[in-house]
Amino acid sequence: MSENDKYRIKQLSIFSENRPNRLGAVAKVLKEGRINILGFSIAEGAGYGVIRVLVDKPEIAKDLLIKDGFVVKFTEVLAIQMQDTPGGLFDLTDQMKDINIEYGYGYRNPPYAVLIVRVEDIEQGIRSLLAGGLKLLDNVTFH
Amino acid sequence: MSYWNPVEVMPVPELKALQLKQLKMLVYKLYTFSPFYRQKMKEAGVTPEDIQELDDVRKLPFMTKKDLRDGYPDKLFLASPREVVRYHASSGTTGKPTIVGYTQSDIDGWSESVARGLVSAGVGTDDVLQVCYTYGLFSGGLGLHYGAEKVGAAVVPASTGNTERQIDLVRDLNVTVIAATPSYLLHMGEVAERMGVDIRKDTKLRLGILGAEPWSERMRDRIYEHLGIKAIDIYGTSELSGPLWCECAEQDGIHVWGDLTLVEVLDPNTGEPVPPGQRGELVVTMLQKEALPIVRYRTGDITTLYEEVCACGRTHPRIGRIQGRVDDMIIVRGINVFPSQVEHSLMQNPEVGNEFQIVVDRKGALDSMLVKVELRPEAFGDRLFELDAIKDRLTHKLRDALNVGVNVEIVEPGSLPRFEGKAKRVVDKRVY
Numbered sequence: 001m002s003e004n005d006k007y008r009i010k011q012l013s014i015f016s017e018n019r020p021n022r023l024g025a026v027a028k029v030l031k032e033g034r035i036n037i038l039g040f041s042i043a044e045g046a047g048y049g050v051i052r053v054l055v056d057k058p059e060i061a062k063d064l065l066i067k068d069g070f071v072v073k074f075t076e077v078l079a080i081q082m083q084d085t086p087g088g089l090f091d092l093t094d095q096m097k098d099i100n101i102e103y104g105y106g107y108r109n110p111p112y113a114v115l116i117v118r119v120e121d122i123e124q125g126i127r128s129l130l131a132g133g134l135k136l137l138d139n140v141t142f143h
Numbered sequence: 144m145s146y147w148n149p150v151e152v153m154p155v156p157e158l159k160a161l162q163l164k165q166l167k168m169l170v171y172k173l174y175t176f177s178p179f180y181r182q183k184m185k186e187a188g189v190t191p192e193d194i195q196e197l198d199d200v201r202k203l204p205f206m207t208k209k210d211l212r213d214g215y216p217d218k219l220f221l222a223s224p225r226e227v228v229r230y231h232a233s234s235g236t237t238g239k240p241t242i243v244g245y246t247q248s249d250i251d252g253w254s255e256s257v258a259r260g261l262v263s264a265g266v267g268t269d270d271v272l273q274v275c276y277t278y279g280l281f282s283g284g285l286g287l288h289y290g291a292e293k294v295g296a297a298v299v300p301a302s303t304g305n306t307e308r309q310i311d312l313v314r315d316l317n318v319t320v321i322a323a324t325p326s327y328l329l330h331m332g333e334v335a336e337r338m339g340v341d342i343r344k345d346t347k348l349r350l351g352i353l354g355a356e357p358w359s360e361r362m363r364d365r366i367y368e369h370l371g372i373k374a375i376d377i378y379g380t381s382e383l384s385g386p387l388w389c390e391c392a393e394q395d396g397i398h399v400w401g402d403l404t405l406v407e408v409l410d411p412n413t414g415e416p417v418p419p420g421q422r423g424e425l426v427v428t429m430l431q432k433e434a435l436p437i438v439r440y441r442t443g444d445i446t447t448l449y450e451e452v453c454a455c456g457r458t459h460p461r462i463g464r465i466q467g468r469v470d471d472m473i474i475v476r477g478i479n480v481f482p483s484q485v486e487h488s489l490m491q492n493p494e495v496g497n498e499f500q501i502v503v504d505r506k507g508a509l510d511s512m513l514v515k516v517e518l519r520p521e522a523f524g525d526r527l528f529e530l531d532a533i534k535d536r537l538t539h540k541l542r543d544a545l546n547v548g549v550n551v552e553i554v555e556p557g558s559l560p561r562f563e564g565k566a567k568r569v570v571d572k573r574v575y
Contacts, residue, residue, distance in 0.1 A: 013525035015518060017554040045527040046534060047552045052525070069557050071518060075525040102526070118525070 004126040007136040008076045010058040010143065011116070014051040015071035026051055028067065033057075033064045035041050036141055039079075039116055041105035052105070052141055054079075054116065076122055079137035080129065082106070082113040089115065093131030147262040147294065149479045150254070150402050150471020151457045155450075158401045158458060159507040163197050165430040166405060170194050170203070172221075173410055173436055179210075179219050180438065181389035188213040200405060200428060205414070206440045208241070211382060216242040222434040226424040232280040233381040243282070243381050244434035250289065252431050253384040256400055263351060263391035263398060263455065264375045266320055268295035275311060275323035275331075276355060282385025283355055287322040290386075296320070303327070306334045314346050322352040325362050325374065332370045352377050352389060357465060362492065363394075376464055380444075383427055383437060388462075393454050396461030403431055406460060407439070410479065411469045420447055422481060425462060426471050443469045445481055473503055473569055475510045482568040488544040494533045498559045505573040512549050514541060517556045 015023040023042070030037060030053075039054035055061045060072065065072045082088040089106075092115060104117040114137065119125035129136060146152060153161070154459040171191040184190065188542070211219065220227070223573035228247050232240040245253070261438040266272065272291040276283030284302055291298045299316055301309050306479035310331060316322045321328060328351055335342050342348055351366060354377035376395050379387035387404075388397045399406050409416055425444045429437040440448065447463040466483040473480050482501060490501055496517040504511050514537075522533065534551050541549040560567075 011525075013523075015523045015555060017552075017558065019554075019558075043527055045530055048530060048554075050525060050527060050530075066520075069555065071520045071523045071555060073523055073525055135550075 006138050007126050009139045011075045012053045013036050013073045013075045016049045018047050028066050035061045039107050063105045069124045077116050077118050080115045081135040098140050147259040155458050167194050177221050211241045215239045222246050231282040245431040254289040254293045256387045258293040260389035265392045270319045271298040272296045273299040273301050273318045273412045282381045286385030310335045317347045319347050320350040321554040325353040325358040391455045396449050399460050401459040475512045475547050488540050500559050501569045503571045515554050517551045518553050
């Protein structure tokens with residue numbers, strides 16, 4: 001256990017084939033499980049997609065989705081706090097030059113904004129982001 | 144090497160000369176004595192003098208299931224009723240059954256064929272062979288029975304049904320060889336387990352002579368792993384007599400006795416031979432059958448032909464495991480595609496499941512083929528490029544195997560239709 005482990009956030013990655021209203025089916029399961037969605041993105045592949053979701057109760061959400069026939073994996077991501085002002089993202093990128101980001105998505109959470117990223121090497125990512133003076137959100141903020 | 148009949152190791156040129164001699168005699172006999180065959184040969188413009196070499200068999204007209212059905216019950220018989228000593232009948236799924244008559248010589252030739260196969264698989268006088276094929280109009284039970292008796296094995300004619308009693312017999316009579324459908328053998332394994340009988344420890348079963356339904360290499364492995372039984376593939380249909388040919392102990396193709404049978408493997412569309420090792424329809428000429436002669440009978444079964452001498456030393460041609468039916472074949476951009484080829488290619492990929500669906504469509508003048516496969520949950524890991532790589536790998540594999548352009552779609556597990564019994568793998572959306 002590293003003290004940096006608290007910055008590892010459990011994201012649900014859901015495989016979705018190209019079929020009408022798969023998103024609706026995911027959302028329905030989460031609704032019925034009274035699970036709140038905190039962040040969300042859809043990535044489109046060749047005939048299929050991956051739905052990535054941050055939720056308040058990831059373990060329960062995963063079980064419910066699997067029970068409903070979905071293919072679900074946990075993926076560890078990082079949540080970087082940004083200024084909710086013009087230039088907020090730019091200020092981050094300067095500190096992230098050396099980190100290999102696989103994908104990312106953002107959301108606004110006043111008074112600040114959040115950038116979710118999956119990085120290639122999460123331990124090294126956490127260390128260099130912290131060393132660069134960035135603020136990472138603790139996973140208790142989510143779960 | 145031990146064999147039943149020295150003819151099994153006859154040098155290939157001699158075997159071919161023997162086949163030609165027998166083919167000539169057969170054609171002469173049919174042309175002279177069989178109104179049905181004479182009519183067919185006249186329509187095809189062929190006479191006995193046209194048969195000068197083995198390849199001339201291709202001049203002869205084909206025979207189909209329909210001919211046999213139309214000939215009900217005995218219009219195609221060459222033997223007189225006095226000479227017939229037995230009848231079998233195939234189940235008629237579309238109405239009338241097909242009746243097959245046997246002279247004493249037919250029964251002898253049939254038993255000889257099975258006996259050779261059993262010996263090649265390692266069955267002998269010390270063995271106790273339980274026949275779990277149905278006895279009766281179906282030719283499976285009696286076919287195995289006569290062949291096994293001929294080699295001097297003790298036969299347990301258990302037929303089908305009452306699985307618990309079957310297992311008691313296997314244990315109490317020290318049965319070493321079992322002849323059954325592969326699915327029934329696996330079922331026996333399950334029932335034995337419930338009865339507290341360990342097939343490996345509590346019985347002497349070592350060999351299974353399995354056929355009468357499609358099965359796979361994977362089932363062979365499963366039978367060996369679960370039950371410790373070496374599984375031998377056997378082939379035959381009632382039209383040809385019944386169960387006729389099986390693999391030898393090498394388990395590398397089914398030996399077809401060339402002195403009794405001439406086999407061809409043909410492109411089902413063109414009727415031309417496919418290159419060695421390629422899939423095609425099994426077409427059979429029975430060289431010595433008397434009561435119901437069979438010439439170039441289109442079995443509808445898809446297989447491959449191997450002419451090389453087997454590692455066991457037997458020189459007769461071999462056919463591969465039956466890989467499906469001609470009816471299942473689809474033609475995409477002029478290329479014959481069998482669902483079994485798709486199944487085989489997919490089987491070697493742990494990322495996807497066993498279910499698949501083939502969707503054929505036509506865009507403009509061009510056919511397109513899409514293969515849908517289900518992702519295995521363990522293969523999913525959040526990254527799109529990993530999914531793309533799986534898809535690319537499968538696409539290339541299928542293209543290599545089928546020689547035709549294929550697109551692959553990866554779908555969620557459980558989303559493809561499941562089938563009880565025969566699976567309908569192909570959705571053909573083309574409008575003709």
